[in-house]
Amino acid sequence: MKPFEYRRAHDVDGALSLMAENPGAVFLGGGTNLVDRMKLGVVNPRMVVDVSRLPLDEVDVHADGGVRIGATVRNSDLAAHPVIRSRYPMLARAILAGASGQLRNTATTAGNLMQATRCAYYQDVTTPCNKRDPGSGCSAVDGYVRYHAIFGASDQCIAVHPSDMAVALTALDAVVVVRDMDGEHRIPITEFYRLPGDQPERDTVLAPEQLITAVELPASVSAARSTYVKTRDRASFAFALVSVAVDVKLENGIIADARIALGGVAHRPWRAYKTEDILRGSPPTEETFRQAATAELVDATPQAGNAFKVPMARGVMVSALRSITTDGATR
Incomplete structure (x- = not known):
């Protein structure tokens, strides 16, 4: 792992300022995906901005029955939350289907959504990969594709998104709440992720300086x-x-x-x-x-x-x- 600067943000505005002042910096939540990629040499950020301790760790139930999930709510806590288990059992089951208990205890809501698309070639820096090194080629094409896409792929990338939680949130018509220097924005999760097209290095529509602060669920239909x-x-x-x-x-x-x-x-x-x-x-x-x-x-x-x-x-x-x-x- 190459040297990098570590900074801990104490509030959302501070986190956004650090990103604005340090191009190439990345946000760190639970680190269960980012740290692995750093160890493999897949990404080499000059600065890591730790947002895991921001006051975004609550699950709030709205008067209309909807739910707002803070970005730093741990996956285990979300899956065990009584409102999620009773009103959105699909989401609880999806979270419990992912990773291991130890990882779910560490991984955050926002971090889960921001997992990099997984592919053995993406994680192997000795092989060409358009996601890791745009323009270098896609080793998965005509390669090992057992886990790869059957929808929406391009000749630039055929990898798939790894999150179980994101699949449930997509079926639930969730909205991703993000902040930047211009204020708060809401992005339907169906518009949040991108297909690879000719820019497979971009998994989402987020700009580098935007921070996920919450995920909102519409009121659940009891029937x-x-x-x-x-x-x-x-x-x-x-x-x-x-x-x-x-x-x-x-x-x-x-x-x-x-x-x-x-x-x-x-x-x-x-x-x-x-x-x-x-x-x-x-x-x-x-x-x-x-x-x-x-x-x-x-x-x-x-x-x-x-x-x-x-x-x-x-x-x-x-x-x-x-x-x-x-x-x-x-x-």
Whole structure:
């Protein structure tokens, strides 16, 4: 690891000032991703601004039923919060599906969202990688692609976003709250992450000097049923091959509303809008579920080494939908 300057911010304005005064500086939350990349030589910041102790560690329930999650709330604390467990069980399950207990005790809400897209070639500084070194090429193309994208990839990058929590937040229509020198801004999470295009080094729309301060959840619909299902190579401490966050509202035996997001399939959490459109107004039957899942996967463009993700994604979506719409199923 190369030498760097460490500064601890005591308030949001101070953190923003340090970033403005030191181009190339980076924010540090729990450090579970950033420090690893620094050790590998993937990133070499001249300054690290520690924001982990900012007073942003509360989960506040609004009068309208919505929830504001502070940026420095630890993942373990969020998953265990009684309001999250009761109103947003999908989110709690997604968090618990990620990493290990030790990492969840350290990782923060904002840090989880800002994880770098994972790829073995990105983390290996001896190989070309457009994300790490723009213009150098993508080693994953025609390489090892078991974990890589089947949606939204470009010839510049085919890696996928690693966060489980972000998939659930995408299905929940969460909003990311950020601060900069111009004040506070709100970005729908569906607009927060980027597809690689010709700038794969940019995972999000955030500017370097912008700081995430919170994530806001809309009021939960009490009649909705939700879950998070993750398929992976081992039972824990592994990234998703395919994951799905599903939230469904049933009325009089018909699917009145549905929100679905996929993980492990794209550079960002993939909102399954085609699946949702077919589900709304339809009966919760096996035939409906398969038709809806298939419609989303028609546009998938897998590589030779990850074509299995297409039938896997279909199966995971159908299974998740079946599990939460069966008579007697609970949130």
